[in-house]
Amino acid sequence: MAANQFLQNELTAVLGYKPHTRIDRSKDDVNYRNGAYTRTIDTEYGEINLTIPRDRLNKFQNALFPPYVRRTDGLEEMVIKMYSKGVTTREIADMVERMYGHHYSPTTVSNITKRTEHLVEEFHERKFKYSQYVCVFLDATYIPLRRGTVEREAVNVAIGIRSDGGKEVLDYSIAPTENGAAWSELLQGLRARGIKDIQLFIADGLVGLQSAIEANYPQAKFQRCWVHAERNLLGYVRKNDRREIITDSASREPTSRQRTIGGFQC
Template sequence: MVLKLYEKGITTREIADLIEKMYGSHYCATTISNMTQVVEGQVAAFHKRHFTESSFVCLFIDATYLPLRRKTVEREAVYIAIGITASGDKQILDYQIVPTENGEVWSELLGGLVKRGISNVQLVVADGMVGLESALERSCPQAKFQRCLVHMSRNIFKKYVLVTGRPLCLNSSRSIKQRQNLRHKRLWPPLLRTGHLTILE
């Protein structure tokens, strides 16, 4: 329980107070801190692990903002890299947390993966993020780059589709992508006729 609360960003003093109120047992903040050092050791080992057999042919990389507690709770950028093997297996390779999104983080993250054994990546899938292109040229020059279709669809629908029609358009878009036969593109005309798909000026 202590570790779960700590992972959620609860301070050691707050955890000690919660345990005392719930179970009647008192733990000082120092004791809680000693318990949480187990997690910190696991995190450090995760960031340093070496990939002896790099079988990842594709990297999916992205950044998202999550509320994190330091002195106060602020939303910070979490950069993450996921490796995908030729058989489709996925594994989180590494992540970094920084206050704001910037290109140097991608260089550090990707460069670190290469030093730890990630090589022969053939494809990188990501959104058009700041500084990513130059970071890829330095760390994965052999890899081709593909814009993430999910991000691309969201950007297009946000700009050109009315709010009420976005769920239907997203579902239809997924259906089209999953079908190999191009004749299924006929799904789009009904959307235009119903007024769900509207080009906004």
């Protein structure tokens, strides 16, 4: 097996001599092969059995398979991605067993997903490199989340555009519904972590949102998102006339208030 041969080659490099080479083992500082132990690794391609060689002085640490790891990152990443999409731990466990033949209990799946918790905390607590942004887009999307039962909750997202044209997700928060209080808390966090100047906010017409912006960034201007405005307008148009209006709107040359900034239409 290629992986086992690689492990043997690694140990040879550590010892400095090939297998079956005659050496003097009477000296205490002489290192040599000292048996092996077996490990089973779950991968996205199936289960592989490894024979991990040992050395007498315990200096050998293979680079291919870290100690105590029982599954590869590829399978763990797939589990985390499914969990982030709202798939329950029990459903993931059943799916992994059907696809790869590995039996993962819901508890095991839950332990895998906990690997991301410190990354989420670091993201929310990080200090910002840039203190000024040309504009920030604020919007919410609803996704199913499991809290006892599966309910759709709002994920409030702030995306910033810098003067050099670069864009980044500044922060996000999760709330049962999109509301001004949740946005105000998110904006307070941006300011506390180093963003002092935002020239323009682009968002929908949510009640309380503009007040939250004025309270945290009073110098910033506010612009109603053109896409949201267009969607709201279509709500007042008869269904039979909507296609004509959409076609007419798309054919017109965009004005300065409709041009794209950093890949976003505004």
